[in-house]
Amino acid sequence: MNPLLRTVAGVLAGLGVLMLLVVGVELISNVAHPFPDDFQGTHEEVCRHVERFPAWVLGVAVPAWGAAALAGTWTARSLGNVAAAAIVGLLTFTALAFNVAMLPYPVWFKAAALVAIPAAIYAGGVRPGGVAVMAAAARTTPTQPE
Numbered sequence: 001m002n003p004l005l006r007t008v009a010g011v012l013a014g015l016g017v018l019m020l021l022v023v024g025v026e027l028i029s030n031v032a033h034p035f036p037d038d039f040q041g042t043h044e045e046v047c048r049h050v051e052r053f054p055a056w057v058l059g060v061a062v063p064a065w066g067a068a069a070l071a072g073t074w075t076a077r078s079l080g081n082v083a084a085a086a087i088v089g090l091l092t093f094t095a096l097a098f099n100v101a102m103l104p105y106p107v108w109f110k111a112a113a114l115v116a117i118p119a120a121i122y123a124g125g126v127r128p129g130g131v132a133v134m135a136a137a138a139r140t141t142p143t144q145p146e
Helices: 003-032 043-051 054-077 084-101 108-125 130-139
Strands: none
Touching: 003 043, 003 054, 003 130, 054 108, 084 108
């Protein structure tokens, strides 16, 4: 397949997987912490809603967003190439940066997300071997000195 078409296909597939998973995470968080009945969607209302998120919901969101980033970049790399994964990763990180900059999340959440998501992007698409290398590393047990 033409490398450009492969890159475009990888980007589209990676973004599709990413979006499906992020929407799923947001739907689950909306079940756990629903919007008020009179919610109009203004920026101020969204900020108030985010300020009231239970810590456990945010604690679940970080690894879930990380899994979405990993799956999106892995898909882009698998179907496309490293360039496709890098594009998906860059778009993902840009969206994350805007999200944490515009909304009043707790500092711990911002820090955790800004570490976990780039690590997932790297593992899923940019790092040679990606997920397979990380899985193999996790299966090996360190040897104990005698």
